Amino acid sequence: MTKKERAQKAVDALIKEYPAAVCSLNAGSPFELLVAVRLSAQCTDARVNLVTPALFSRYPTVEDFAGADIEELEGLIRSCGFYRTKARDIKATAQKLIAEYGGRIPDTIDELVKLPGVGRKSANLIVGDVFGKPAVVADTHLIRISNRLGLVSSKNPVVVERELKKLLPPDESNDFCHRCVMHGRAVCTARKPKCDICCMKEVCECTLYIVH
Numbered sequence: 001m002t003k004k005e006r007a008q009k010a011v012d013a014l015i016k017e018y019p020a021a022v023c024s025l026n027a028g029s030p031f032e033l034l035v036a037v038r039l040s041a042q043c044t045d046a047r048v049n050l051v052t053p054a055l056f057s058r059y060p061t062v063e064d065f066a067g068a069d070i071e072e073l074e075g076l077i078r079s080c081g082f083y084r085t086k087a088r089d090i091k092a093t094a095q096k097l098i099a100e101y102g103g104r105i106p107d108t109i110d111e112l113v114k115l116p117g118v119g120r121k122s123a124n125l126i127v128g129d130v131f132g133k134p135a136v137v138a139d140t141h142l143i144r145i146s147n148r149l150g151l152v153s154s155k156n157p158v159v160v161e162r163e164l165k166k167l168l169p170p171d172e173s174n175d176f177c178h179r180c181v182m183h184g185r186a187v188c189t190a191r192k193p194k195c196d197i198c199c200m201k202e203v204c205e206c207t208l209y210i211v212h
Helices: 003-017 030-039 045-058 062-066 070-080 083-101 120-129 140-149 157-167 173-186
Strands: none
Touching: 003 140, 003 157, 003 173, 030 045, 030 062, 030 083, 030 120, 045 070, 062 083, 070 083, 120 157, 120 173, 140 157, 140 173
16 A cells, blocks of 8 residues: 555545534634644643634734734733733734735745744644645644654654645645544554554554554
8 A cells, every 4th residue: 555545545534524614713704713722832722722712812913913912912812822922922913914915824834934923833723724725733743643644754744744745735724634633532542552443444544553
């Protein structure tokens, strides 16, 4: 079986197991999703979803974030961790979007990574979820699962993104990443994967070799 064939079988298995592939971050607009993604660094999505309702109520627009009092902004996101850096990045991003993009979110990875605090993982999520373009969000779940499946042999997010873009059907790549997050939390966990109930066990190479 080639890697491409293995990837297709993995895609098919995850579609059957998790028909609804959705981002676990709650957001009502592209900019809110961008903010939520920035807050999720070194923080659980569940915690971010507890914080964002009050945050987005206080700052409903890009302009509001751009003019936010930094100490107040820090206070609202404090429980997400690294709150000073995140507050600085979020405010600076809002200002940059207004100054250079007319307040709109750019639709390419190359432009998105120019925004403060936005890396390739975040940029891919925005490109995929907001603009419906092929994307590979190389988070810890995707990296772990794609290594265990034998699709890649690297823990470098850039390498994993590049290699999976060659293997995954473009129209399924973004949803595959969301499904890997769901599967990684429920079954293919870091410490003790439940291989006996895994929907991809017939195509997975990792029963004996576990990538942590």
